[in-house]
Amino acid sequence: MKQPIGVIDSGVGGLTVARELMRQLPKETFIYLGDTKRCPYGPRSEEEVRAFTWQMVNYLLKKDIKMLVIACNTATAYTLEELQETLHIPVIGVIEPGARAAIKFSQNRRIGVIGTEGTIESEAYPNALVSIDQKIRVNSLACPPFVPMVEEGTLSGPQAEKIVAETLKPLKDMNHIDTLILGCTHYPIIKDLIQQEMGTHIQVISSGEETAREASLILAYHKALEVDEAQPQHEFYTTGDIEKFRLVANNWFDEPVRVLKFVELEHVPSSAY
Structure with a gap:
């Protein structure tokens, strides 16, 4: 067996x-x-x-x-x-594998992390990233609306696009990162929406x-x-x-x-x- x-x-x-x-x-x-x-x-x-x-x-x-x-x-x-x-x-x-993947893809050592409030407050990703490379700079953003929209099946359409755009605006305005870690395993389900909003110049990383x-x-x-x-x-x-x-x-x-x-x-x- x-x-x-x-x-x-x-x-x-x-x-x-x-x-x-x-x-x-x-x-x-x-x-x-x-x-x-x-x-x-x-x-x-x-x-x-x-x-x-x-x-x-x-x-x-x-x-x-x-x-x-x-x-x-x-x-x-x-x-x-x-x-x-x-x-x-x-x-x-899933945190250390995701951090390693992001470092592998980032060219300017500026990495964004989006996740739940708990994950962002724990600073687990910045700690994991800096433990590998002390020159990494991390911008983190909690995205509370994303998990509920995935659990409810709101995965596409104008409403989903609006939620993603409004939630990611603070990170998008920073305009320094070249790599974004999806620091929640729900987020890859809406990866296309996130990529669309952040732009094709941003490498979006999931830890799977x-x-x-x-x-x-x-x-x-x-x-x-x-x-x-x-x-x-x-x-x-x-x-x-x-x-x-x-x-x-x-x-x-x-x-x-x-x-x-x-x-x-x-x-x-x-x-x-």
Whole structure:
């Protein structure tokens, strides 16, 4: 029996990472859990995000996962180190892979970061970028409207364009960056709108590809890559509306996604986090 890889997110955004993981690791089985009922995580306190993340992690640990991918920037910022120190399986987030990709593409070392309030306030991206290259200059902008519009399926049209234009105006006015990190895994779903608003001269970076590459390298190092040629049977779970989740998922994947069920996450004792 294939041992699966767990992927968690605050909602549907992590599907952008899951799709890239499935593309680069086609033999692996993935179990995805999106906490759509309590999305977005960005405005929530660090304590809440940590509690919710641990609830998702404990649910997936019962399914004997061999690796955990935190496909949520806010959860990565607040819980990655703790999970890596606590769990006995490899745990990777999306922030460091995204930072590395941005540095690779930037020509003038001026990088923009957009994300949820929590991710921006944590300064996780500036810290990750400067730890690699101290000459990097970072302009960050919280974009609270983006996650709700993605979760609601407002992905195109005049209303979506207006929201994106108004939200990105402060960053666009700075006019110095040549690279923009989508510091939330929901944002690649509206990447075309963001690219259109920022202009073609801006390199827009999402962390999915680099995160998948890192997962592959870590599995190879641990000799845990799947060799079974049998078609993997992925599992998708949500804590919220199944039909909404399925609608966004089917728009993002090349084939219909089978959402197994609504999940009611158990309370986690405070001693667990």
